[in-house]
Amino acid sequence: QQQVKQSPQSLIVQKGGISIINCAYENTAFDYFPWYQQFPGKGPALLIAIRPDVSEKKEGRFTISFNKSAKQFSLHIMDSQPGDSATYFCAASYGSSNTGKLIFGQGTTLQVKP
């Protein structure tokens, strides 16, 4: 019940295309859903996050879509650029005001071809 399942494991997209990464969770107590971006040799960094009281959040070319009834959320990268090539992790937690322990998905390696 603590798992967050992420797919696909890897993704290749042409420059200008849309990249879509999906995550599913089981624990309905989760109330915070962030996406992290990681470049090779670096630590993950927060990209965008959503709480379950909204169905969509957009920041620039990055959008989170959230489906509470299906217990799924996804990251959409519009107009994908070679600089977006990185590993993306979805995550979930409950009680971010408490311990805020994040449960991470398995990760998706995105390659954007020029």
Added chain:
Amino acid sequence: NAGVTQTPKFRILKIGQSMTLQCTQDMNHNYMYWYRQDPGMGLKLIYYSVGAGITDKGEVPNGYNVSRSTTEDFPLRLELAAPSQTSVYFCASRTSNTGELFFGEGSRLTVL
């Protein structure tokens, strides 16, 4: 701004040896975490701390120990290293007000 600093960046250990991974943050964050990252497995929480003197186990604590004597430092101790502990280790911190984790650049450990 230094943020979260981890040392060493790389280390090779022999089976049975012990070592400490250091983590320091200069953001006055109360919450600190240790994760390990293995290919295709995402990040798994090893230990975490909600403040100086308080630590608790995460998902995969076996073979590790931590301490939190100050707000800034959160070292991770590996006792009797095993090949299964070959991994990249990340330290992270956050405030109590937001959910955003700030990660260090990682420590790559190989146990042979």
